[in-house]
Amino acid sequence: MGSCLPDGFGFALAERVRVCDGGAQLVADGRVVRLAPAAREVLAGAPRAVGADPTAHRVARLLLDRGLAVPWWPGPAPAEADVDDVTVVVPARDRATSVDRLLAALPSHLPVVVVDDGSREPAALAEVARRHGARLVRHPVNRGPAAARNTGMRSARTPYVAFCDSDVCPEAGWLGVLRRHLDDPAVAVVAPRVLGGEPEAGDTWIDRYEQARSSLDLGPTPDLVRVHGRVAYVPSAFLLVRRGALDEVGGFAETMRAGEDVDLVWRLLGAGWLVRYEPAARVRHDHRTRLLPWLTRKAFYGTSAAPLAARHASAVAPVVLTVPSAVLAVSLLAQRRWSGPVAAAVVAHATLAGRRRLGGSAHPTLTAGTLALEGAVATAWQSAAALTRHHWPIAAVWALHSARGRRALVVAALAEAWADRTRTRPRLDPGRYLLARRLDDLAYGAGVWWGVLRHRSPRALLPQVRLRGRRSR
Known part of the structure; x- marks a missing residue:
């Protein structure tokens, strides 16, 4: 989007980028980028903060926007207590025990909105929200996760919103690691790595497969999200978003029961926003690990391809x-x-x-x-x-x-x-x-x-x- 970076923001070359000809060329993903002498001087100091150098700002912006560099900071991430401009939105339907675990793991100073999306036993979810001091908003009938997230976002009063599904639990440190990405005004969404449960002695073969190869786990390498890129989307199990960007594109598509996260990401990319994947922040997800529910969930993911193709044409192309x-x-x-x-x-x-x-x-x-x-x-x-x-x-x-x-x-x-x-x-x-x-x-x-x-x-x-x-x- 060409937005200016803060002086304390920095960049490092992405792992897959090869530097050739003494820094005159960068090679990655079948592309070759040639650098002018002034840009080579900036690159020679990477990883580095951009500071007040206008050339460093331009080079960093170009490399970050093309996925050839990833954000870098000279110091540690902000402490959780120092981040006070994020509201957590938890869409849920029943699952009071899981919501209880999630709310207990969140930083206590953050405002939380729990959206009850037509629970069959609403009293249990209401009691959990009351005990943790969370605001409860209820849909009388189930409208789906996209509608629940939109309702929660409209209830927030902060410029940034963290969407957390009820079946995830974040590991400590996620807030500061993700929040500093949004200091780049071009970034609309940043997502953590979504892992399965911690390995245990009694794990089944499906448990062990999901721990290594979950559909939600996008790997250990940070990246810019791009259609047909190495990271082509980020799952809505856990997202930190800029409210203004989501308002601009109309939020989640409420008619979609599957693939609404992919649709949102691609609409944001089409509007010129950046979306980033940051595996240094991690959350744990309760994967289905019994054979029939596991297969059913995989098939459910597949059903999203057709409605996504209707909205985004060749972006869904399998080849x-x-x-x-x-x-x-x-x-x-x-x-x-x-x-x-x-x-x-x-x-x-x-x-x-x-x-x-x-x-x-x-x-x-x-x-x-x-x-x-x-x-x-x-x-x-x-x-x-x-x-x-x-x-x-x-x-x-x-x-x-x-x-x-x-x-x-x-x-x-x-x-x-x-x-x-x-x-x-x-x-x-x-x-x-x-x-x-x-x-x-x-x-x-x-x-x-x-x-x-x-x-x-x-x-x-x-x-x-x-x-x-x-x-x-």
Whole structure:
């Protein structure tokens, strides 16, 4: 949004960014950013606060807005007692025991609004709110979490609101860590890392899988939220928001029972706001860990794809490719004699095209070749994920009628689970991790297809093919 940063605000390069040519170029996510000499001098001091240097402000703003840098501060986060401009909103339907636990874990000086969204036993929830000094607002009938959050936000009197679902419990220190992100006037929402329960000796295989691979856990690396980015949304289980930004876009969509958090984030991004993910703040979530409720929840998440596609079109696309990467994906899936040469030709073409764009680089061929190989790996990963998740019914039909289909599906299922287990390092043996991973994808994909059939639109299943890839700038 081009907003000015406070002098005490700083930046550090994101972990995935590579510095090339002595700081003249930054490479990340298939993009190459060239820096002027003055910008290189600013970057040489990173991590750093911007201070009163106007060049540092401009460089930091550019890098932060493009996800190439993450916020950084020279000192510790503010103490919880020093943050007094946040109201906590807790949407709940019954679950008095969980709400009691949550309210006990919140900083005692923060105002709290509990929104009873049509509880069947309202007296129990009212007693919990009274005991903790929270304000209670009641919906006579259940209207859904989006409406409950909007009601709570309208009841708040502070410029910032923390939305906390009743089945989460924050770890100490979250308030100061999240609140300082909103000192950047361009940021509308910041979200913590949402983890499962603490590991215990009696955990089931689903417990252990969720502890490593929860749908709500977006990983240990801070990032800027971007459509089709590494972090494409943040869950509404726990959010700290700028009220003015949510008022600008109309708050949560009350007609949506699933995916309302994704919809809100994408509308904010479309309005020019920034949304950040900050895993240094952590909350614990009560995951479903019995088989049938677990699968049902995964399918429920999948049902949000169709209504999101109706609102945001290609933002929901399960596969995003350029024309060359689409050719690469088809050649890999075809498994013909020409597949290898075609794949090699695509990588070579991408390398040559990148080299022409990087003519001013000290090592244009190496940089372009690295980007081309990274793109090829990303294409293979997307193809495997499509076969085992969104498009598994199509893949299953293909496998029933074709040896190539069976081979592609088996390789995708095993390779994706192996790579994912290597990355997440769960307390779970390979066999049960493979089973859990595939059940997770089958349930989610079933939810996607159910939503597609119910809304009579295949848009949530369609790939997006971009006519042009990302260019250097």
